[in-house]
Amino acid sequence: MQLKIDSLIRADSELTHQNTSSVPIILMTRIRLARNLSGHNFPNHSEVEKSAEVFELCRKAIESAPEMGSPTTVRMEDLSTMEKKILVERHLVSPELIESTAGSGVVINGDQSCAVMINEEDHLRIQSMLTGFHLDKVWSTIDALDDSLEKKLDFAYSEELGFLTACPSNVGTGLRASVMMHLPGLVISKNMEKVIRAVNQIGLVVRGWMGEGSDASGSVFQISNQQTLGESEEAILKRLGNVLKTVRVQEENARSRILQTDQNRILDRIGRAYGILRNGHLLSSGEGMSLLSLIRLGADFGMFPKDTRCLVDRLFIESQPAHVQYLAESEIESAARDSLRASFMRKNFRDIPEPDFESAST
């Protein structure tokens, strides 16, 4: 199984390859659908043998879906803790899946843009993601995949409520769409709390990079819908898209203001981030995220070559703790990880030229 994880890490995936069409402010768009098999208990109330049965039913259906070209299937029970965490860090499985009991696993397609979890909270969590801001495109992919699966599996569905799910909060469409945004301008100008309150008031949720609270590392936030009932998929996506466009404009404005009123301070932070990534020898995961975030901002300002943004997006993932342990080829303690992470950053920044402070603009 080590081999499967190996090939996943080494492959050019949607989120980590170097030629992705990475854009300012928006890192990626992701949609997931919660589905369950009719006539089977939800995973939390299922016996071991029944879960194994569900796993096999689902696995076969998923692996043969045309949208899942070159699939890799991974059972959680076959993985080490480090391997499970790597899948979380790559956004391929949820933190909940790796805590879950027997019969859980994931099927991942060739470019790692689609991943279907089996026996998480629901029998199926279908997920599709793309770098950049692509709600429509991701929706059409996942909608097609959902249709393919529906042909082979009997989904629990109520005419009145829609799709049935283990948790009432997902009943209906079972859809959660989220867009991961890079909002350093709003964070630096201390406007992020205000934005979060406004976004919450219209029924959307803001989470951090790894789904944690709103105090996001690297100024990376996920904004997603909360409601799944009483609204069509198209209506949910349209409303989310409109809010995200507004947040993007607010971030753009915040950046312009910072460059106008506090230019030295922001150039100082970007310059120092570059200097430390290039020459540091100890780097925690949190500081790494913060520094990379400043480099991404610098790239958006035109201070670094365009493809530096792709590098940052890859390093956001590959500098996480489990990925660094993978580099070490063993589980290592935090201090050794910080040293290895710094050395990994130095190597990756070796060919990035010094910031071009003169051309900083929005």
Add this chain to the structure above:
Amino acid sequence: MQLKIDSLIRADSELTHQNTSSVPIILMTRIRLARNLSGHNFPNHSEVEKSAEVFELCRKAIESAPEMGSPTTVRMEDLSTMEKKILVERHLVSPELIESTAGSGVVINGDQSCAVMINEEDHLRIQSMLTGFHLDKVWSTIDALDDSLEKKLDFAYSEELGFLTACPSNVGTGLRASVMMHLPGLVISKNMEKVIRAVNQIGLVVRGWMGEGSDASGSVFQISNQQTLGESEEAILKRLGNVLKTVRVQEENARSRILQTDQNRILDRIGRAYGILRNGHLLSSGEGMSLLSLIRLGADFGMFPKDTRCLVDRLFIESQPAHVQYLAESEIESAARDSLRASFMRKNFRDIPEPDFESAST
């Protein structure tokens, strides 16, 4: 008068020229002698006309002393606050002189290795200094200068006590020898307090970079004798020299231990210092000192070209607040200074290659 200060700043002085024989751990050796004219009140008890008379007597004697080749004479009353502070930052006058009343000034020789203050606490404060550890050499220079002045001026002297001075603590030899040491190893390993206590116990004093308390910025400390009475000049210098050699060995040992036991942490600090000096856009005077201090340590470790140490020693002086104001050609506030200081550092570090972490050793 602006012109005189200008030429002092632009000249290749003993402490700031690029080809000085800068060595590890020891920045410079300095000796001063306190002298007074017999038959004249000490400066603090002197009337304005009398002080002017003393100034003229002294000035003529000093300017014609052969040790004072190409002298520049500066009257404090002719200088702006910024200009006075520049002289302090260059270690040419004491902070006390620039606060003093009428009739005070300084005569500085061509390479700024000798400076004689007039009407500070005493009528004359004769000072000589050299880069590196040179108690004997500095003593022979200042001894000769003292002899030259004695031929033209009638020094207040008591057979019983020695030279008479305004403050009883200087009576006798009137000699204070100090060596400025760079002790980051002892500071990082938290042994500096212990060293200061030991040094104090044998009658020596430890001060910071600008004569302030022991909490020295940049890990730069001045160690000097306290006693001036009841001991010959040679005995004072010998005792001081022995203590300094011991402190130097302790610093060397501390550095070896750090490189052995905490190599990543010290390489991290040196690497980050380089990265920030090269790319930062805001730099306070205190942070500047700390970063330069780490670069000097890195140069001692062989991580930078040899002449980087001379650059650091010059920047220790030229990045001080008044020197930065001089760069701006006007008095500017602290935030503008921090920006200008950062830009000055970036310029000076433009040609310093990245740290060679592989060759770090003591």
